[in-house]
Amino acid sequence: MKKATKIKRIVLLILCGCLLLASAACFLIEGKLTRLLPSQFAAERWQGEGETDFAQLTCFLAVDEPLSLNEIYTFRYAILDKLHEAGYEADTDTRLFRDAWYAAGKLSVTSELGRAEAYTMAVGGNFFEFHPLRLLGGSYIAESDLMKDRVLLDEDLAWQLFGGTDLQGMPIKINGVPFVVAGVVQREQDFASRRAYTSGMQMFMSYEAYTRLKEDAGAVCYELVMAEPVEGFVSGFVEEKFPIGQGEILVNSGRFSFGRVLSLVGDFGSRSMQTHGVIYPYWENAARCVEDWCALLLFLGLLFLAFPAILGAVLLFRLLKRGKKKLTEDLLPGVKEKAEEAVRKQQRKHWEKKHKDEK
DSSP: HHHHHHHHHHHHHHHHHHHHHHHHHHHHHHHHHHHGGGOOOHHHHHHOSSSHHHEEEEEEEOTSSOOOOHHHHHHHHHHHHHHHHHTTTTTOOOEEEEEEEEEEEEEEEOSSSSSSEEEEEEESSHHHHHSEEEEEEEOOOOTOOOOOOOOEHHHHHHHTTTTOOOTTTTTEEEEEEEEEEEEEEEEEOSSHHHHHSSOOOOEEHHHHHHHOOOOOOOSEEEEEEEEOOTTTTTHHHHHHHOTTTOOOEOOOTTTSSHHHHHHHHTTTTTOOOOOOOOOOOHHHHHHHHHHHHHHHHHHHHHHHHHHHHHHHHHHHHHHHHHHHHIIIOOOOOHHHHHHHHHHHHHHHHHHHHHHHHHH
């Protein structure tokens, strides 16, 4: 009987050890996944070592309600007014906010060596501060560029058009209009982005240049990093002032925190249901893929941890119960007896002293 009990305890200990290791592995992998996507941490990069806190938000516009450039500039002025109200010294060159936006479509691209139909992202603002794609050659395009005729090619498109990646300054034509290659980028290599991106060869160009090629173009996504003196300051302002229409506002800051990921476990089954007329860009689909994996790993980690925790609680309860029994049956009677003996001795001394004084 004792041998069977001993074997049972050993099996339970081994099982608990394995479950604890599995739980630790789930939490470790989940922790690594939360830092996988640079596009979700623009606020942290912009804050750097500074003392001012920043928040990051993304506004996804409905496909039939794109954002015009005038609306973007109007919102920028609203940002400056809000920062002034909060006591910040903000101007048009402020470091207290950064934004970016994009529109997308297919365009025909030709070079002396090849041609292709390229998925084109027309970007404005500080797009590559939000999405720091790796440069294989050349430089990014920026809002401050005086000429809007520079474009970035991804690696696949560069090889299709020129058979290489060192292409800075090379001429191309987009829908018959001359442009110049600014550089070549490598798309994100993480598993989620590779799975989410399905549009083929890609090109980035100035939003202003794109609208000259497609006059009916409009931004379908707007990203913002902004100083946040108190929690909820930025999200409240965006909900009040941004022309979101039937779109969706997402708070990127803290989206991989324990509480946010745990809430996804409770939303299982309904998370995939979308009631907005929104088409997410590939980086948001990648982020949602990572969120799903994080939620699964967090759930498994907590599940694996549950049995050792319950077993530990039971053992602790038994030890406390055994300790209480030992206390009441063994220790307390002995202490009580010693105390009574000490009282008797004290009374005896007092009696002897009293009678000695009487004599």
